[in-house]
Amino acid sequence: MVRMMSPGLLRYLLGRVLRALLTVVGLVTIVFLLVRLIPGDPVEAILGDQAGPEEKAELRRALDLDRPVGQQYLSFLGDMADGSMGTSFRRPDRSVWSMMREVLPHTIVLAIAALLVAWSVAIPLGTIAAARAGRGWDKIASTVAVAGLAIPNIWLGPLLILAFGVKLGWLPLPGDDLAGPEALILPAVTVGTAFAAVLTRQTRAAMIEVLAQQYITAARARGVPSVPLLLRHALRNAMLPVMTIGAAQLGALLSGTIVTEKIFERPGLGTLFLDAFFARDIPVVQGCVLIIAVIYVVVNLVVDLAYGVVDPRVRLS
Amino acid sequence: MKRVRARLRRTPIGLGIVICFFVLALVGPWIAPYDPLMIDLLHEYEPPSWTHLLGTGDNGIDILSALLHGARLAAIVSVVVVGVSVVFGTLLGTWAGYVGRLTDHVITGIADLVQAFPAIVLNIAILALVARPGLMHLIVALAVNGWVLYARLARAEALTLREREFVEAARALGVPTHQILSRHVVPNLLGPLVIQATTGLGVVILAESTLSFLGLGPGKAVSWGALLDQGTSVLLRFPHVALFSGGAIAVTVLGFNLTGDWLRDRLDPRLR
Numbered sequence: 001m002v003r004m005m006s007p008g009l010l011r012y013l014l015g016r017v018l019r020a021l022l023t024v025v026g027l028v029t030i031v032f033l034l035v036r037l038i039p040g041d042p043v044e045a046i047l048g049d050q051a052g053p054e055e056k057a058e059l060r061r062a063l064d065l066d067r068p069v070g071q072q073y074l075s076f077l078g079d080m081a082d083g084s085m086g087t088s089f090r091r092p093d094r095s096v097w098s099m100m101r102e103v104l105p106h107t108i109v110l111a112i113a114a115l116l117v118a119w120s121v122a123i124p125l126g127t128i129a130a131a132r133a134g135r136g137w138d139k140i141a142s143t144v145a146v147a148g149l150a151i152p153n154i155w156l157g158p159l160l161i162l163a164f165g166v167k168l169g170w171l172p173l174p175g176d177d178l179a180g181p182e183a184l185i186l187p188a189v190t191v192g193t194a195f196a197a198v199l200t201r202q203t204r205a206a207m208i209e210v211l212a213q214q215y216i217t218a219a220r221a222r223g224v225p226s227v228p229l230l231l232r233h234a235l236r237n238a239m240l241p242v243m244t245i246g247a248a249q250l251g252a253l254l255s256g257t258i259v260t261e262k263i264f265e266r267p268g269l270g271t272l273f274l275d276a277f278f279a280r281d282i283p284v285v286q287g288c289v290l291i292i293a294v295i296y297v298v299v300n301l302v303v304d305l306a307y308g309v310v311d312p313r314v315r316l317s
Numbered sequence: 318m319k320r321v322r323a324r325l326r327r328t329p330i331g332l333g334i335v336i337c338f339f340v341l342a343l344v345g346p347w348i349a350p351y352d353p354l355m356i357d358l359l360h361e362y363e364p365p366s367w368t369h370l371l372g373t374g375d376n377g378i379d380i381l382s383a384l385l386h387g388a389r390l391a392a393i394v395s396v397v398v399v400g401v402s403v404v405f406g407t408l409l410g411t412w413a414g415y416v417g418r419l420t421d422h423v424i425t426g427i428a429d430l431v432q433a434f435p436a437i438v439l440n441i442a443i444l445a446l447v448a449r450p451g452l453m454h455l456i457v458a459l460a461v462n463g464w465v466l467y468a469r470l471a472r473a474e475a476l477t478l479r480e481r482e483f484v485e486a487a488r489a490l491g492v493p494t495h496q497i498l499s500r501h502v503v504p505n506l507l508g509p510l511v512i513q514a515t516t517g518l519g520v521v522i523l524a525e526s527t528l529s530f531l532g533l534g535p536g537k538a539v540s541w542g543a544l545l546d547q548g549t550s551v552l553l554r555f556p557h558v559a560l561f562s563g564g565a566i567a568v569t570v571l572g573f574n575l576t577g578d579w580l581r582d583r584l585d586p587r588l589r
Contacts, residue, residue, distance in 0.1 A: 152563070154527055154530045154545055158556075162552065259437070292434075
């Protein structure tokens with residue numbers, strides 16, 4: 001692997017990583033400024049209306065809110081750099097990072113499960129639809145994709161709970177013990193459905209384009225059976241545009257997990273973010289936006305680099 | 318008669334849904350049988366009946382009336398947000414695409430950032446700027462995400478139009494840039510913009526519902542998303558609240574999506 005890296009590739013890699021870092025710093029600064037502009041007074045939100053002025057002043061000092069914005073920014077950057085991300089307003093004994101570390105695995109597991117649902121539906125369905133373009137299977141796949149896009153996850157979640165939790169009783173209801181993996185199925189389907197619909201459409205379009213190319217006709221003429229033809233010759237080349245769309249949908253995936261965590265009463269980044277927002281727990285709000293920004297930047301970086309693996313031609317562009 | 322039926326078959330179901338939605342949003346609050354905020358604690362969470370066609374919800378409010386009022390909110394928010402987004406997006410996009418260079422880099426860069434970042438997180442961050450988010454704030458928050466799609470579209474079209482002969486001819490004749498843009502570039506954008514805006518209305522309705530569902534909607538107004546939120550919290554005992562409110566959102570969004578696809582097929586013969 002290392003031997004394959006030419007100086008050009010290395011420079012490209014470093015450039016991409018540097019740009020990713022700059023993006024994160026930029027986003028963090030924007031978030032810092034945005035959050036300082038919240039008109040609601042966090043001190044009042046924490047202590048309530050009854051608190052006396054001395055009590056408020058003391059908390060303000062403890063939270064560093066009495067210092068100039070410039071100094072706040074420097075100490076904020078320091079908190080970000082040392083990894084603690086500051087201290088929660090509501091829980092002064094906890095660092096923001098420790099609170100996020102607690103819930104982050106739930107969100108990551110949910111997002112990965114949703115991706116698995118989406119890809120395992122979209123690739124077979126999109127491939128079959130492309131192979132049988134214009135015929136029965138294609139129409140079924142297209143209808144499924146349109147329906148999947150149209151059902152909002154805020155409605156799909158409750159519907160799934162009613163069908164599989166209440167009527168059939170197969171899967172646990174929200175708020176039940178979260179220990180079992182079966183509690184993950186409905187949330188994953190809720191997040192993954194819209195994603196599956198988008199990817200099915202993309203896979204179908206990309207496969208149709210690839211299947212029309214001459215090397216496919218040539219392979220068919222050589223007598224390559226249709227299943228290896230589809231999977232080995234066509235699908236691999238069709239995956240590049242699908243991956244781009246998949247990465248662009250990351251935002252939708254994270255939005256979906258926020259909504260789904262609320263529906264299924266699951267702990268996670270979304271729940272933490274919303275709770276912190278309503279309580280005006282500024283450090284936690286900042287931390288959540290930062291971690292989401294980092295996830296987004298890192299995933300995009302990885303996808304960019306993964307292009308090179310899937311298609312060697314784009315390695316240096 | 319036969320011809321009417323044939324035409325009906327070709328008229329898409331999506332357009333029917335969209336027209337129904339706008340008519341109900343317009344007249345809904347007048348034909349609603351009850352005040353959607355009327356509290357009737359004796360009849361809380363009743364299933365559908367002749368007195369309450371879709372049943373009652375939290376505090377005994379009539380769900381049909383709440384949905385009709387919610388339709389107006391959804392229509393106002395979506396039309397205003399899409400309108401603002403189209404205007405800003407088209408201006409910025411054509412400018413970026415036609416002028417190019419640094420302008421293009423800056424506008425495209427911001428658009429990339431906004432588009433890829435989770436929309437809800439961005440919306441929440443903007444709504445967090447105000448103590449009590451109202452209708453205006455919601456509209457601003459949604460428009461901050463909204464303009465990107467139209468800007469991309471306008472930029473792509475402006476880039477190709479810039480090289481076309483009739484634009485080059487206008488430039489050679491010394492027509493000022495703003496006139497080239499307004500007379501030659503923007504009119505050519507109308508078709509794609511209409512298609513995008515139709516789908517965009519559905520996207521905004523869904524976004525408004527989602528934010529209301531998360532408790533970030535405009536305070537007092539009756540919203541489908543807020544109703545669905547109430548319905549979800551009593552889902553196991555009174556499923557009808559969530560079923561009807563969520564159904565309204567889903568059918569409306571589907572209608573706009575189908576209409577967008579139908580328009581694309583009709584207005585863009587290349588895709589036939």
